Amino acid sequence: MPKKIKRIAVLTSGGDSPGMNAAIRSVVRTCAYHDLECIGVYRGYEGLIEGDFKPMDARSVKGIINKGGTILKSARSKEFRTVEGRQKAYKKLVEAGIDGLVVIGGDGSFTGAMILNDEFDFPVMGIPGTIDNDIVGTTHTLGFDTALNTVVDAIDKIRDTASSHNRLFFIEVMGRDVGHIALNAGIAGGAEEILIPEEDLGLDRLVESLRRSRKSGKTSSIVIVAEGDKIGKNIFELKDFVDDNMEGYDVRVSVLGHMQRGGSPSCFDRVLASRMGVKAVESLLEGKSNYMVGLQNTKMELTPFDNAIKGKTKINLELLRVSDIMST
Ligand code: ATP
Numbered sequence: 306m307p308k309k310i311k312r313i314a315v316l317t318s319g320g321d322s323p324g325m326n327a328a329i330r331s332v333v334r335t336c337a338y339h340d341l342e343c344i345g346v347y348r349g350y351e352g353l354i355e356g357d358f359k360p361m362d363a364r365s366v367k368g369i370i371n372k373g374g375t376i377l378k379s380a381r382s383k384e385f386r387t388v389e390g391r392q393k394a395y396k397k398l399v400e401a402g403i404d405g406l407v408v409i410g411g412d413g414s415f416t417g418a419m420i421l422n423d424e425f426d427f428p429v430m431g432i433p434g435t436i437d438n439d440i441v442g443t444t445h446t447l448g449f450d451t452a453l454n455t456v457v458d459a460i461d462k463i464r465d466t467a468s469s470h471n472r473l474f475f476i477e478v479m480g481r482d483v484g485h486i487a488l489n490a491g492i493a494g495g496a497e498e499i500l501i502p503e504e505d506l507g508l509d510r511l512v513e514s515l516r517r518s519r520k521s522g523k524t525s526s527i528v529i530v531a532e533g534d535k536i537g538k539n540i541f542e543l544k545d546f547v548d549d550n551m552e553g554y555d556v557r558v559s560v561l562g563h564m565q566r567g568g569s570p571s572c573f574d575r576v577l578a579s580r581m582g583v584k585a586v587e588s589l590l591e592g593k594s595n596y597m598v599g600l601q602n603t604k605m606e607l608t609p610f611d612n613a614i615k616g617k618t619k620i621n622l623e624l625l626r627v628s629d630i631m632s633t
Contacts (some may be wrong), residue, residue: 306364308404310341310404310548310589310590311341311402311403311404312342312344312402312403313315313332313342313344313404313407313538313589314344314358314398314406315329315332315343315377315406315409316346316347316353316377317359317378317379317409317418318350318379318408318410318413318414319348319349319379319411319413319414320379320436321332321374321375322436322448322566322569323447323448323451323452323566323574324376324447324448324575324577324578326366326372326376326570327369327370327570327575327582328432328434328447328500328579328581328582329345329361329369330369330370330519330578330582330584331578331579331580331581332407332432332585332586333345333362333366334363334582335586335587336470336516336586337461339587341586341590342360342427342565343361343362343399344361344403345358345359345360345377346377347606348377348379348478349381349410349414350384350394350414350417351381352377353382353384353398353476354382354384354385354394354600355397355398356400358397358401360462370570370575370578371569371575373566373570374567375409381412382389386417386423390415391417391605394421395421395424395425395427398427405427405428405589405594406421406427406557407429407431407586408430408431409432409433409434409447410432410434411433411435411446412440412613412614415431415433415440415613415614418431418467418595418610419595419610419611422595423454428589428594429594429595429610430503430588430594431596431597432581432585432598433446433581433598433599433613435448435449435479436446436448436486436565436566437449437479437486438485438618438619439482440597440599440613440614441613441615441616441618442599442603443598443599443608444611445573445600447577447578448482448566449574450614451574452566453489453490454536455564455565456478456565457490457493457494459559459564460476460493460494460495460496460527460529461494461523463476464527467525467526470525470555471525471555471558473525473527473547473554473556473557474527474557474558474559475506475537475540475543475544475556475557475559476496476527476558476561477530477531477532477558477560477561478490478529478530478541478561479562479566480531481533482502483501483502483503483618484499484501484502484503484504484534484620485618485620486532486565487501487529487530487531487534488531488624488625488628489624491628492624492627495527495631496529497518497523497527498511498514498632499527499529499531499578499628500530500531500537501531501533501534501620502531502534502535503619504620504625505510505535508536511536512550512551514632515547516551518632521633530543540558558586560566571585571618575590580600580605581599581600581605584605584607588607595609596608596609
C-alpha cells in the first residue's frame with residue numbers, strides 16, 4: 306500500500322514560462338480542496354536542497370493567475386545532479402513531512418524528478434512548463450500558447466514597418482531545437498517563409514522563394530527563423546548573405562528574445578494550468594508517481610517520465626504544407 310499523502314510540495318524548475326503561476330495556484334487550491342497541506346519550494350531543486358520552504362494556503366495564491374514568471378522563482382541546480390545533492394533534498398523533504406512533490410518544468414526537471422523517485426521511492430508528478438512545446442505526451446506545454454500570441458503580436462507590428470519601407474525582415478524566435486513556435490506563429494503572422502530545424506530549406510531555396518515572392522508583387526517580406534534552424538543559427542550571417550546575393554532588398558533583423566518567455570498567460574494557458582494542477586495532485590492522491598500530466602485529445606492524461614523525456618514532439622507536416630500554400 307502506498308503511504309497516504311497528507312502534505313504535497315510544489316516547485317518550478319528550469320526556464321520559466323507563462324502559466325507557471327496559474328499551475329502553482331491550481332496545485333495549492335487542489336490541496337486545500339482535498340484537505341492536504343501544501344508547501345511551496347523556492348528556487349527549484351536549489352531550494353529543495355536548502356529546505357527553502359513556505360506553507361501555502363488557498364488565499365496565498367490569490368491574484369497570481371494572470372501573472373507571468375513564477376512567484377516561487379526558478380533555478381538550475383548543479384548540486385541536484387549529484388547523488389549527494391539529491392540525498393540532501395530527500396532529507397529536507399522527509400524532515401518537513403512532505404509525502405509527494407509536484408515539479409513544474411521541462412524535460413531536465415523531469416529527469417531530476419525521475420532520478421529522485423528511482424533512488425528514494427519518493428512520489429513525484431510533473432507539469433510541463435516550457436514555451437518550446439518540445440515534450441512528448443502533451444499537445445501543448447504551459448506557456449506555448451502565450452508565447453505564440455506574443456510572437457504574433459510582434460510580427461504584426463514588424464509587418465507595419467516592413468511594408469512602410471518595403472523591407473525584408475528576418476525575425477528570430479525561440480524554441481531551441483524544435484520549430485513549433487516558428488511554424489505556428491509564422492502561419493498566424495502571414496510569414497513568407499519559415500525556417501525550422503525539422504526542415505532543411507537550404508539557402509538556395511530560400512533565395513529562390515524570396516525572388517518568387519517579390520515577382521508575385523509582394524513589396525515586403527517576413528521570414529520567421531527558429532533559433533535552432535541550421536541556416537538561421539547565425540541570423541546576422543543570413544542577413545549578410547541575402548544582402549550580398551539579392552539586389553534590391555533592404556534587409557533587417559529582429560531577434561525577439563526573452564520577451565517570449567514573459568507576459569500575462571493567455572486564457573488557454575490559464576485553463577490548461579488549472580487542469581494540470583488538479584490532475585497532478587489527484588494522481589498523487591491515487592498513489593501514482595513518476596508521471597507527467599499532459600493534454601491529449603482534449604483530455605488530461607498521464608505519461609511516464611521515461612517516455613516524456615525521450616525524444617521531441619514531431620512537427621505537424623500538415624502545418625508545413627499549409628504554410629507553403631499560404632505563402633503563394
Ligand atoms: P527548460 O526546458 O526551460 O530548459 P528544464 O527543466 O529542461 O527546463 P534544465 O536546466 O535542463 O531545465 O533542468 C532543470 C534542473 O533539473 C537542472 O538545473 C538540474 O537541477 C535538474 N536536472 C536536469 N537534468 C538532470 C539529471 N540528469 N539529473 C539530475 N537532475 C537533473
